[in-house]
Amino acid sequence: MENSNKHVSGWLTVRDICFIALLTAACVVGRTAFQFIPNVQPITTMFILISLYKGFTRGFLVMLLTILTTNIYMGMGPWTLTQLFSYSVIILVSFGLSKIPGFSQRKIPQLVFVLLAGYLFGFLTACGDYVIYGIRAFWPYYLQGIYFDTMHGAGNFLFYLLLSPIVPRLFMRYWPD
Structure with a gap:
């Protein structure tokens, strides 16, 4: 292809589609x-970093493809809807935070956010489960999952420490706007 920045359907370039596919593949492998x-x-x-540096749409597309692909292997069910909802909110919040001057350059606020994102994911997923499954007692149900939310937040924290020095530089070098 002569021009890798040729727009497809008006808003994504061929380069965007290639990077979305590559990031989705990396996320699928990482989750698995x-x-x-x-x-x-x-x-x-990864969803947070993509949303911070490349915007809501790209982060959302990688998330959507990752969750649908991995849930084919790990199990598709009503929980897929709660995962998609919870990650969509996290991506939206990440994108919103990227609009705060300096947030994308400061690591401490980002570390706090990725840690809290584990708890936000757990809370939103519990809210979705409450609606989908008709759970009668929300707070006991939610509080039973705090350990797993803590694991999620701690994992986010560690992966952020590993990925945040690399991913933004890769984006700047290979996927400029």
Whole structure:
């Protein structure tokens, strides 16, 4: 292809589509590789980094493709809807935070956010489960999952420490706007 920045359907370039596919593949491998550790996976951190540096649409597309692909292997069910909802909110919040001057350059606020994103994911998923499954007692149900939310947040924190020095530089070098 002569011009890798040729727009497809008006808003994505061929380069965007290629990077979305590559990032989705990396997220699928990352989620699958860490599935033996409950709620510890690199995908939340990746979705946040993509949303911070490349915007809501790209983060959302990678998330949508990752969740649908991995749930084909790990099990598709009503929980897929709660995962999609919870990650969509996290991506939206990440994108919103990227609009705060300096947030994308400061690591401490980002570390706090990725840690809290594990708890936000758990809370939103519990809310979705409450609606879908008709759970009668929300707070006991939610509080039973705090351990897993803590694992999720701690995993996000560690993956952020590993990925945040690399991913933004890769984006700047190979996927400029």
